[in-house]
Amino acid sequence: MTPIRVLLVDDQALVRSGFAVMLSVEDDIEVVGQAGNGAEAVEFAATHDVDVVLMDVQMPQLDGIEATEQIVDAGRGKVVILTTFERDDYLFDALRAGASGFLLKNADPDELVGAVHAVSEGHALLAPEMTVRLIGKLTEQTRQQEQAPARGVELLERLTEREREVLQQMARGHSNGEIARGLFLSETTVKTHVSNLLGKIQTRDRVQAVVFAYESGLVRPGA
Missing domain, CATH: 1.10.10.10 (Winged helix-like DNA-binding domain superfamily/Winged helix DNA-binding domain)
Known part of the structure; x- marks a missing residue:
């Protein structure tokens, strides 16, 4: 079985290392690269085969939302947004940019692995907390x-x-x-x-x- 090729994108090296350790124990997942900002992520995805990108939001040079839009529009991989911030604007901007998933960084390792598998298979997912916020926001928009x-x-x-x-x-x-x-x-x-x-x-x-x-x-x- 060909492993799922994952690119880790975060401006904190320790965070990237932590995610790499979580994913390295999975036989069907391979971390093929790491990037410290959105610009590096776009460049890496353009020159390597990547299936799933785990993308931070707040980064220097090019943020995760812009990087997501460029990667998705170029057909260079599916993106899961990972952030510590439960902000509605991040959620909606990420979805508009073409992200296939949205998880908080405090998610369990099993949730992270499950997200990689789900997105690679063509599914979309939201953290349970974000699903509630999405429905709430849609309710508000509908009333308006x-x-x-x-x-x-x-x-x-x-x-x-x-x-x-x-x-x-x-x-x-x-x-x-x-x-x-x-x-x-x-x-x-x-x-x-x-x-x-x-x-x-x-x-x-x-x-x-x-x-x-x-x-x-x-x-x-x-x-």
Whole structure:
């Protein structure tokens, strides 16, 4: 099995070393490089094969948000943001930049390893604390925009009725298996619907699809 190639990005060498130690015990994960700022990360990703980037936010020269956007746009790897700060602006900026995951640095080693595996397999994840904050923020935005035209209505119209149903279930936090049982579909069929709808609404992953579902008005908080 080809190991998952990981790039560690943090301006503190001790933090990078700690993450490297946590990941080094995994047979299917290989730390292929380390960078002390966003500029170094972008350069490394451009010249090496990288599957997952564990990215700090606050760094000199180029911060983690800008570096994430450049790496993702170039198709040079998937990014998990790691930070000690539970700040909403970091969360939303990271998602807009294309990050596939968001974890706090105090996460358990198992959570870190799980994040690397999940993101490398094409999934998206948020730390439980950040999921609560995301839903809260979406609720606030929805209330503020109730009288304004919903975003993404034109993209929403591209979806079939079944794809809308699947997206609604995704927005309520249901897994593919739960969606399959709830809609009386096979899990393979659900995966196909998820893949199709992500392309139609122009989102990279499930997290961004959930944001879209709320912003477009397809799902209302508390519904």
